[in-house]
Amino acid sequence: MFVSGEADQFSLVPVFGRRSFVHDICFGDESYDSCRETLVRLLSRFEECRISASFTKSIFVQPTVDFLSHAVSREGLRADAKKLKAIAELSFPKTKKGVQAFLGALNYYSRFIQDFAVYGAALYQVREEDFGPGGDLSTAQRSFKALQTKVADVPILKHFDGAKEVHVMLFANDWALSTTLMHEHDGVMHPVRFCGRVLKDNEVNYHPAEKEVLALLLLLKTCYTQLTGRTINAYTRFSTLGWINTSKTLFGRSTQFAVMLSPWHLVVHRVTEDDSAFAQLRHSTITNFVGLDKALQRVAPPSKRTPMVRMDPELLYARLPNDHRGFVLSFDGSAKTPKRGGYESCAWILWRLPDWTIEIAASAYLENTTVNPAEYMGMNEGLRAVQAYGATDLVVVGDSRLAIQQSLGVIACLKESLLTQLNIHRELVARFQSVRYRHVTREYNASADSLAGDTLATKEAKTTLTEESRSKLEQLNRIHEVIYERPNREVTQVSTLRALPEDMVTQRGNFFDFAHKPSADDVDPLEVQEERRRRVGRAQDEELRWANLKLVLKGESSSLGYKAALEAWKMADRFVLSDDGLLYFLGENRRWGKDRMNETVLRLVVPTTMVQEVLQSCHDSLEGGHQGIVRTFHRIKADYYWIGLYAEVERHVRSCPDCSSSKSRPQLRGYCPGNILVERPLQIVSMDFVIPLPKSRRGNTALLLFQCAFTGFVMAKAMSDTSALCIAQAFEEYVNRRFGAAPLVRHDRDPRFMSEVFQAFAEMMQSRSRATLSYRPQANGQQERTVKTVMQLVRVYAEAPLQQDWDEIVERQVFAINNSQDTTRKETPFYLVHGWDAQSILKAMASSLIRGFGKQSDTLVWRREINRQQEIG
Structure with missing residues (x-):
């Protein structure tokens, strides 16, 4: 190149x-x-x-070259001035097709227009109906003028320079994202590229800080080849981006963002309104993103699934003067879930103002419907009753926000069952001179709610009410508290804000502005482990058996009774007490060898209240991996002790719903004709594919497994490309780099394993490649069994509906498999390969960080010497 x-x-x-x-x-x-x-x-x-x-x-x-409607020069990249001038002189289109043509012309030069998606969002949502009578194009026209203004002042984009630092400015609002890529020239930030997009439906409700993360991901995807491997200086309004990039305690979407940003080196700079240093760095052609939200409200598009008209919430709902005379219709619907019967009811009440007397009060019993249709039916039946009564002007009041706002046209109705009721409602409303709406909360609509609830309880419709029932409904009525206009109070306002210094006037902050940024410096590992050990010791003291044993080991057996002291003395020889009061069991070392026969291992005594926590960690968690009764027992036995350990493990594993639902009974398909003899670790490495798999979030669709035939050690590689070259690269990375070249590679007759590329790679590494017969995969049975085990664990732990997190689970499950004791080898594969045992999270939390067990060893030697002298005596 x-x-x-x-x-x-x-x-x-x-x-x-x-x-x-x-x-x-x-x-x-x-x-x-x-x-x-x-x-x-x-x-x-x-x-x-x-x-x-x-x-x-x-x-x-040439100093300047016309290239693909761009002017390329040493200073940078310019747009074609003639075409931009023609676009700037266009008048507002008269059809939707004309708007689309305008956007198509601008889309080619979108890299020159900062916040193009922000200003163009309203134009993308223009409909043909908006150009007819009654259509509102005010927002679209403002966006059109704003884009023409930006077209007239497009900046010169500097060429990307790999030798300069990369600076990125992020912006996001309620409907779009925008990102600016910049380089510093002569102490001033110049634009290199602008990019952005409109938010998706599920992204609209994200926090602004999360939207800025989406803006950064968009730029990293668009300019991947230019930005990869470089340090990126990101300027943002929030500190959340830096927290996501460094914190180790994430959950939800933050975890996904952290994974996607993990390959990039980010330096996050938070910019505030009073940051004058950043304002001086910007070039005049770059708009500052701080405080831009208010200026963009005039070009805000209507939210999706809503009509184009954006209405003031204060003007949506009716308010009546205090001396108003007329009628108010209140309605409500109620329903029981299918588990409790699946029936519904609705009610409506007509009130006469200003006395708030009941003219009509009725209810209906419904079947086979849900709450929202019941609300609609209550409103429609009430309108029919009011029409029969003879009223022409009406105010409709209800606690169903959906029914009220769909009737007003504020939100769109997309459900067919509700659309039928909405059309009926519109036909009924057309017969009145005036119908206004008011949405109230349930506490103010208590009268209609009570009537619907009584009907739901008795399963009988009510058309007439007794005087007692009417008076009860009138007492429950609270609509008058919210429907009348607020009284105008003349308040003398004193302008005290002007007298305050400018630095004392602050804006309202949100949670992300005041939230403490988590840091590893806030947590002291010694304090955490001391607290954990203190809780374990306190739980041991709450059990009589262990409390008596501790007293004996402390030499305070005089406070115990004869039987209690005798029982404690019988067990005392097998237990030891640590300096901080924790009780340990002296277990025998499970390792083989003459030099280890007399060694003991300290196993923490687990109180009854913490048994389930240990079982959850060693069996149900990702470290445990649902490895069955025997492997779970050996995993727990290595570090913990309690009476009835095996029985408790057996009961827990047999009652585990994941184990019983995801694992099948073992099937004997024939005895093995003979195994390959292996004499040392990594002498024979077997490999196999698990394919096809759902496409994960990382883009992987296949899993390649390697396993040592001597130790059973498993290595896994999630892959998106399964070509022979990628297989050879994975083998070199996971096997050769860590353990050296294997003399023999065992695999099936997959075309990728049998290809010339992989065979040449094996020959280059001086490894023999041996394939099993097509009609007998049992010849590589250990590998086939591992494939089954891994996929069973993936089914247990998969959380995503489409199982797109399988590659993340496999990476953790390999640790669980390698640290489970093998029934044949009597050791864990991890120990056979490395010579030491990996420590679990639970053991690390319960252990002490104080290095050395000198005092415990001295105590143990002293107690053994005392016992030996007692035996001699």
Whole structure:
């Protein structure tokens, strides 16, 4: 490759003897001589590849070159001034197609327009109906004018320079994202590229800090080849981006963002309104993102699934003067869930103002419907009753926000069952002179709610009410508290804000502005482990058996009774007490060897109240991996002790719903004709594919497993490309780099394993490649069994509905498999390979960070010497 990016020496030439033509090649350099050298190399390469270039159409040694409707110069990249001038002089289109043509013309130059998606969002949502009578195009026209203004002042985009630092400015509001890529020239930030997009439906409700993370991810995807491997200085309004990039205690979407940002090196700079240093760094063509939200409200598009008209919430709902005379209809619907019967009811009450007397009060019993249709039916039946009564002006009041706002046209109705009721409602409303709406909360609509609840309880419709029932409903009525206009109170306002200093006037903050940024410095590992050990010791003291044993080990057995002291003395020889009061069991070392026969291992005594926690950690968690009764027992036995350990483990594993639902009974398909003899670790490495798998969030679709035939040690590699070359690279990375070349590689007859590429790789590593027979996969049975185990564990722990997190689970499950004791080898594969046992999280939390057990060892030696002298005596 050239330094500037053109292809240079390459051995391949066209196979067919045909000629090709090429156009639209633009290059430049710092000096004339370097440009001439590049041209000579380019023309020589054209001759080798039989590519022709028209000399008459070529231009050389130009300060500015017109290239694909752009003006390319040493200063940077300009847009075509003639085309931009034509766009800036356009009038507002009269059809939707004209708006689309305008956006299409601008889309080609969107990299020159900062916040293009922010200003153009309203134009993308224009409909044909908006150009007819009653249509509202005010927001679209403001967006059109704003884009024309930006087109007239498009900046010069600097060329991307790999030698300069990368600076990124992030912005996000309620409907769009925007990102600015910048370079620093002469102490001022100049734009290199603008990019952005409109938010998706599920992203609209994200916090602004999360939206800025989406803006950063958009830029990293768009400019991946330019930004990869570089340090990125990100300027943001929130400190959340830096917290996501460094914190180790994340959950939810923050975890996904942290995973996607993990390959990048970010330096986050938080910018506030009073940050004058950042304002001085910006070039005049770059708009500051701080405080921009208020200025953009005039071009805010309507939210999706809503009509185009944006209405003031204060004008949506009716308010009545205090002396109003007329009628108010209140309605409500109630329902029981299918588990409790699946029936519904609705009620409606007509009130006469200003006395708030009941003119009509009725209810209906419904079947086979839900709450929202019941609310609609209550409103529609009430309108029918009011029409029969003879009222022409009406105010409808209810606690169903959905029914009220869909009737007003504030939100769209997309459900067919509700759309039918909405059409009926509109037909009924057309028969009145005036219908206004008021949404109230349930506490103010207590009268209709009580009537609907009584109908739901008795399962009988009510058309007439007794005087007692009417008086009860009138007492429950609280609509008058919210429906009347607020009284105008003349309040003398004193402008005290002007007298305050400017630095004392602050804006309202949110949670992310005041939340403490988690840091590892806030947690002292010693304090955490001391607290954990203190709780374990206190739980041991709460059990009589262990409390008596502690008293005996402390030499305070005089406070115990004869039987209690006798029982404690019988067990005392097998237990030891630590300096901080924790009780340990002296277990025998399970390792083989003459030098280890007399060694003991301290196993923490687990109180009854903490048994389930240990079982959850060693069996149900990702470290445990649902490894069955025997393996779970050996895992717990290595570090913990309590009476009835095996029985408790057996009961827990047999009652585990994941184990019983995800694992099948073992099937005997025939006895093995003979195994390959292995004499040392990594002498024979077997490999197999698990394919196909759902596409994960990382883009992986296959799992490649390696396993040592001697130790059973498993290695896993999630892959998106399963070509023979990628397999060879994975084998070299996971096996050869860590353990050296394996003398023998065992695999099945997969075409990728049998290909010439992989066979040549094995020969280069001086490894023999042996494939099993197609009709007998049991010859590589250990590997096939591991494949089954891994996929069973993935089914247990998969949380995503589409199982897109399987590659993340596999990485953790390999640790669980390698640290489970093998029934045949009597050791864990991890120990056989490394010579030491990996420590679990639970053991690390319960252990002490104080290095050395000198005092415990001295105590143990002293007690053994006392016992020996007692035996001699």
